[in-house]
Amino acid sequence: LIDLLVALAGERLVYSAHDLSDGGLAIALAECCCGAEGLAAQVELRGAWPAEAALFGERGARAVVTVDAARLARLSAVAAQYGVKAQALGRVAREEFRIAYNDRDIVRAPVARLEDLWTNSLERALAVPLHVAG
Numbered sequence: 001l002i003d004l005l006v007a008l009a010g011e012r013l014v015y016s017a018h019d020l021s022d023g024g025l026a027i028a029l030a031e032c033c034c035g036a037e038g039l040a041a042q043v044e045l046r047g048a049w050p051a052e053a054a055l056f057g058e059r060g061a062r063a064v065v066t067v068d069a070a071r072l073a074r075l076s077a078v079a080a081q082y083g084v085k086a087q088a089l090g091r092v093a094r095e096e097f098r099i100a101y102n103d104r105d106i107v108r109a110p111v112a113r114l115e116d117l118w119t120n121s122l123e124r125a126l127a128v129p130l131h132v133a134g
Contacts, residue, residue: 011074016066030107034115038112039094047101
């Protein structure tokens with residue numbers, strides 16, 4: 001996978017790449033959208049796994065990349081040369097972040113809302129006064 005990503009970068013085939021380690025696919029996609037000036041992911045997934053495993057599973061070495069649709073065939077060819085399975089998951093869009101799994105919306109929200117949660121949740125949680133029983 002690492003050799004493939006280096007080759008893709010060398011050919012300037014991809015706009016971005018993100019590993020799917022902490023939090024799996026859903027978290028990686030959301031992180032990619034934070035700070036991306038309103039860009040969002042619109043993803044349609046299908047599978048036999050439970051939705052939680054498909055979206056948040058941290059199994060195996062995986063990455064999500066963005067590529068121009070006109071260069072998708074080239075990306076697939078290079079991935080095959082490296083023995084890495086590649087599949088199209090969706091598209092880059094504006095404003096609304098959406099992940100559907102087996103034709104059911106799992107996540108659907110404005111990117112600005114997700115970015116606010118990602119950026120400010122800890123501060124909000126820590127700002128809540130604690131009641132200590134004594």
